[in-house]
Amino acid sequence: MSSSDMAITVRGLSKVYKIAHQGAHTTLGEAFMARLRHPFRRSGSSEQFWALRDVDFDVKQGEVIGVIGRNGAGKSTLLKILSRITEPTKGRIELFGRVGSLLEVGTGFHPELTGRENIFLNGSILGMRTREIERQFDAIVDFAGVEQFLDTPVKRYSSGMYVRLAFAVAAHLNPEILVVDEVLSVGDGEFQKKCLGKMKDVATSGRTVLFVSHNMAAVSNLCTSCIVMDAGKLSFQGPTDQGIDRYLSLNAPDKDQQRDMARFRPSWAKEFIIDARMLGPGGREQYNFPMGSDLTIEMSFRCPDNRQLRRPVMGVVINHTTLGVVGGVNMRMTGFELNDGPYASATLSCTLSHLPLLQGRYTVELWLGDGPEDVDCLINFLAFHIEPADVYGSGQTPFGHLGAIYLDPQWRVSSNRFESLPHHRVAMTHGQASALATTSES
Amino acid sequence: MMTTLTTPSPRLRLVIQPTRGWSALNLFDIWVFRDLLQSLAKRDVKLRYRQTALGVSWVIIQPLLAAGIFTFVFGSVAKLSSGSTPYFVFSYCGLLAWNLFSGTLTRSSTCLVQNSQLISKVYFPRLVLPLSTVFSALIDFAVGLGLMIVLMVKYRVAPGMGLILAPVCLLAIILMALGIGLYFAGLSASYRDVQYIVPVLTQLLLYASPIAYRLESVPARFLRIYQLNPLASLFETFRWATIRNGQVHWGFFIYALVCSVVVFIIGVIEFKRMERKFADVI
Numbered sequence: 001m002s003s004s005d006m007a008i009t010v011r012g013l014s015k016v017y018k019i020a021h022q023g024a025h026t027t028l029g030e031a032f033m034a035r036l037r038h039p040f041r042r043s044g045s046s047e048q049f050w051a052l053r054d055v056d057f058d059v060k061q062g063e064v065i066g067v068i069g070r071n072g073a074g075k076s077t078l079l080k081i082l083s084r085i086t087e088p089t090k091g092r093i094e095l096f097g098r099v100g101s102l103l104e105v106g107t108g109f110h111p112e113l114t115g116r117e118n119i120f121l122n123g124s125i126l127g128m129r130t131r132e133i134e135r136q137f138d139a140i141v142d143f144a145g146v147e148q149f150l151d152t153p154v155k156r157y158s159s160g161m162y163v164r165l166a167f168a169v170a171a172h173l174n175p176e177i178l179v180v181d182e183v184l185s186v187g188d189g190e191f192q193k194k195c196l197g198k199m200k201d202v203a204t205s206g207r208t209v210l211f212v213s214h215n216m217a218a219v220s221n222l223c224t225s226c227i228v229m230d231a232g233k234l235s236f237q238g239p240t241d242q243g244i245d246r247y248l249s250l251n252a253p254d255k256d257q258q259r260d261m262a263r264f265r266p267s268w269a270k271e272f273i274i275d276a277r278m279l280g281p282g283g284r285e286q287y288n289f290p291m292g293s294d295l296t297i298e299m300s301f302r303c304p305d306n307r308q309l310r311r312p313v314m315g316v317v318i319n320h321t322t323l324g325v326v327g328g329v330n331m332r333m334t335g336f337e338l339n340d341g342p343y344a345s346a347t348l349s350c351t352l353s354h355l356p357l358l359q360g361r362y363t364v365e366l367w368l369g370d371g372p373e374d375v376d377c378l379i380n381f382l383a384f385h386i387e388p389a390d391v392y393g394s395g396q397t398p399f400g401h402l403g404a405i406y407l408d409p410q411w412r413v414s415s416n417r418f419e420s421l422p423h424h425r426v427a428m429t430h431g432q433a434s435a436l437a438t439t440s441e442s
Numbered sequence: 443m444m445t446t447l448t449t450p451s452p453r454l455r456l457v458i459q460p461t462r463g464w465s466a467l468n469l470f471d472i473w474v475f476r477d478l479l480q481s482l483a484k485r486d487v488k489l490r491y492r493q494t495a496l497g498v499s500w501v502i503i504q505p506l507l508a509a510g511i512f513t514f515v516f517g518s519v520a521k522l523s524s525g526s527t528p529y530f531v532f533s534y535c536g537l538l539a540w541n542l543f544s545g546t547l548t549r550s551s552t553c554l555v556q557n558s559q560l561i562s563k564v565y566f567p568r569l570v571l572p573l574s575t576v577f578s579a580l581i582d583f584a585v586g587l588g589l590m591i592v593l594m595v596k597y598r599v600a601p602g603m604g605l606i607l608a609p610v611c612l613l614a615i616i617l618m619a620l621g622i623g624l625y626f627a628g629l630s631a632s633y634r635d636v637q638y639i640v641p642v643l644t645q646l647l648l649y650a651s652p653i654a655y656r657l658e659s660v661p662a663r664f665l666r667i668y669q670l671n672p673l674a675s676l677f678e679t680f681r682w683a684t685i686r687n688g689q690v691h692w693g694f695f696i697y698a699l700v701c702s703v704v705v706f707i708i709g710v711i712e713f714k715r716m717e718r719k720f721a722d723v724i
Contacts, residue, residue: 017722028635084458084565086721093458107563110485112492117485124481125564176454 006096007177007208008059008082013091015052015077051077052088053232059210061096064203066219066240067212068247069229071263075212078229079103079181082210097176097208100126104181106166111155115146115165118154122169136172143198144168164191171198177208196222214380216244216363217324244321245361264381272309272368272376275300278384279349287382290389291357291398291406297382298349299366308342309375315367316350319380320360320404330367356408359388359400461718471567479570483577486549490578501585505541509534516654525656527687531597535687536653538586539680542612543619543673544644545579550623551640555630558724568717569710572627576616583612594685604683604690611680614702618673621702621709628716631724647671652678657688672698 052074059065069075080086082093083101108125109118119140123133133140141147144165146157154162180199199222203209213219219226219240226243228236236246261273279296280286289295297316303309315330329350331337348368364382368375388397391406398406472479491497509530516522517529524532550572554561557571594600601608622643630636650671652660657678660668669675675694682688 028629028633028639031633080721081458085562087460087718088458089460091459095456095458096454098454099456101565104563108560110489112489113485117488121481121485124475124478125560125566127475127566128477130477130480 005061006058006094007061007063008057008096008210009094010055010057011092013052013055013078013081013093014050014089015074015081015086016089017049017051019047019049050232052081055091055229055232055234057227057234057237059208061208062203062206063225064199064209064211064223066223066226066243067210067229068214068216068219068226068243069235072231073229074232075229076181077232079179079210079212083179095177098127099177099179100170100173100175101179102126102170102173102181103179105163105170109154109162109166112153114153115141115150115157118165119169122166123173126170126173127175128173132174136174140165140168140172143171143194160191167191167195167198171195171202175207177210178202179210181212216247216319216321220244220322241322261378261381264378266377266379268374269377270304270375272301272303272307273299273366273378274302276366276378276382278364278382287384288387289355289384290387291359292354292389292391294351294353295355295384296349296351297364297366298347299368300345300347301368301376302345303343308344309368309370310341310343311338311371312341312343312346312348313338313367313369313371314348314350315369316352317365317367318357319363319365320357321363321383322360323404326357326362326404328365330369332369332372356405357386358398358402358404358406359386360404361385362404468567472569472573475566475570478566479574479577482570482574486575486578487581501582502589505534505537505586505589508537508541512537512654522655523659525658525687527599527685528597531593531599531685532656532681532687533654534593535590535681535685536677538583538590539612539615539677540648540651540653541586542579542583543615544648545582546576546616546619547623547626547644548640549575549579550620551626551630551636554627554720554724555634555637561631561724562721568720569624569713572620572624572713575623576620579616579619590684599685601684602686604686606683607690608680608683610699611676611683614676614699615673615680617706618676618702621705621707624706624709624713628713628720631716631720647673650674652681652688669694672701674698676702 055074055078067075067078077086079101080103081088082095083099083103085103106122108122110121113121119137120130120133123136124130128136141150144161144167146161146165149157149161154165157165178199196218199209199211203222209222211219211222223240225238226236226240227234228243228246236243261276262271265271276297276299277285278287279298280289281294283296299314301309301312313331315328317328318326320326331348362384363380364384366378366381368377388400390397392398491500494500496503512533513530516533517524522529527535553571553575554568560566560571561568626636626640648654650668651673657665657668657674669691672694675691675698678688679690679695679698682690
């Protein structure tokens with residue numbers, strides 16, 4: 001491997017954060033007084049936290065590499081170092097080519113400035129020369145679709161327009177190495193598709209992309225290979241499928257990780273859910289199911305001090321790890337309403353009968369609400385596996401690559417012209433006048 | 443692997459590793475981001491008077507009001523001498539230079555906190571932020587200077603040959619303000635106390651400098667100590683250069699020039715030293 005086709009080399013990369021405890025100073029006065037009292041002591045007691053520890057990897061030019069891992073695994077720190085926002089404590093990175101990083105959509109956008117002014121401001125913040133922005137201006141406006149509002153302050157934009165414009169500027173940065181963080185989690189579905197498309201363009205034009213996401217569907221769709229981070233260390237580097245499997249096996253709940261539930265909560269969620277598990281038809285905890293099996297998702301919540309839920313609502317979303325959302329349901333939409341509480345704690349469960357999922361890995365998004373209000377949520381905390389099974393009783397299993405669910409068809413043939421019928425399965429020699437045949441198309 | 447890395451690559455090569463000790467100033471980086479310097483300055487200027495009824499006229503109204511108040515309080519009530527020049531022109535001239543100083547100091551020392559979102563999300567040479575604030579202070583100065591010329595014509599005050607010293611004074615004033623501002627900006631990332639200290643400090647410096655009064659009015663026995671404040675001779679010399687009011691003590695003037703360069707250099711070095719942890723603590 002020669003250096004000329006390398007885009008990124010990372011060696012021994014480590015980053016330590018000091019977590020300040022009591023005695024840490026946030027005002028000058030405290031710092032000053034502490035210095036007076038203990039002139040030679042390093043100020044405050046602090047604990048070291050290794051956000052990254054001895055990370056090594058290489059990325060070849062033109063590779064689109066996904067970075068996945070749980071919250072707190074070190075992905076964001078890695079990105080911040082790669083985009084030079086913060087310095088590593090140890091180690092060395094070499095980047096070959098111009099780096100563009102997009103850690104947040106719309107950084108530096110100013111609400112009072114117009115769309116046009118923000119394009120120039122944001123472009124130059126992202127490292128573009130004014131001449132470049134001028135050259136790309138029409139393309140940016142076109143991509144964002146905001147022609148009519150170019151001279152309107154962006155504070156009057158809808159949030160969709162705002163995000164579109166912001167992404168459009170960043171998308172036209174044209175760096176040789178693009179570092180992207182979760183930007184696709186914003187905007188509507190249509191626009192997300194457009195963004196993914198744009199990133200694919202970037203990728204196919206031979207540039208290198210480093211893409212951090214929780215969206216396994218996007219990662220498997222875009223990335224040629226991936227890196228799995230776990231607790232500040234590189235836990236895997238290789239083909240995307242294997243990486244995603246690795247990530248999910250890290251995610252598989254076992255007794256140790258029950259305590260780590262917090263990692264699966266989005267920032268708005270409050271800690272209500274205390275336990276979540278999956279049960280098979282016999283009521284035993286299990287995470288591997290044959291196709292078509294009954295599957296029960298159970299969660300228990302306990303309200304924190306002085307809190308009660310008037311009308312607890314359980315919601316479940318099932319995600320295919322690479323294809324995205326398969327479906328979701330909650331109590332309210334099915335008309336299952338609990339009597340007015342208050343409830344301090346309860347165990348809610350949801351049984352899905354004959355779940356028509358194809359083989360593969362799935363994750364569950366658990367939601368707890370109080371009426372329509374969000375209370376708690378665990379994303380990808382539960383994960384399960386569906387094993388192939390002979391659901392049609394035909395001695396064959398459904399094709400695993402045809403989506404996320406299998407269909408349950410009723411075939412019907414009505415014709416007098418047997419010659420045109422598929423020759424297998426239909427017993428032509430017996431000369432039946434009509435044939436009702438169950439075939440498994442092959 | 444490591445050996446092949448030494449072969450020259452035609453592409454841009456960037457190495458990221460921990461910087462140690464006095465990291466290189468990396469002025470080239472600022473040159474690369476010169477368009478950002480311009481964009482940020484433009485943004486500041488554009489935003490300053492948005493959603494104000496009087497808009498840009500504030501640039502003129504503010505120093506006029508200040509000079510008016512000075513004229514009333516110090517000229518009419520306290521009856522401070524302004525020599526042969528009308529007190530209004532005298533104090534306006536002092537305030538013109540003063541506003542350049544305090545504008546640069548205030549804006550550069552607060553710019554990091556105001557742009558903390560940028561700092562934690564994008565890379566650019568952090569020095570660009572405080573440097574860009576100089577432009578908006580300079581634009582205020584330019585407008586104020588226009589008005590100064592009008593006043594000088596109206597009151598028939600002519601500058602002398604000394605005028606060539608005025609740009610030197612202004613440069614030194616900017617360097618001094620930036621040097622202090624950079625240091626405070628660096629501190630402000632960790633300690634928000636800075637936003638309370640700076641206004642008090644500027645207030646103090648305003649009265650410790652010959653803005654409202656002439657250097658001559660300072661009692662002779664304090665004069666030496668008084669002029670240890672390098673700002674004193676910078677403002678005095680500026681007024682001498684523009685409206686021929688006051689005197690130049692060459693020794694103290696050169697001392698002030700040296701001070702401003704030293705303060706600026708220390709400011710930059712301290713800023714670069716603290717820069718490493720901006721994104722982590724801000």
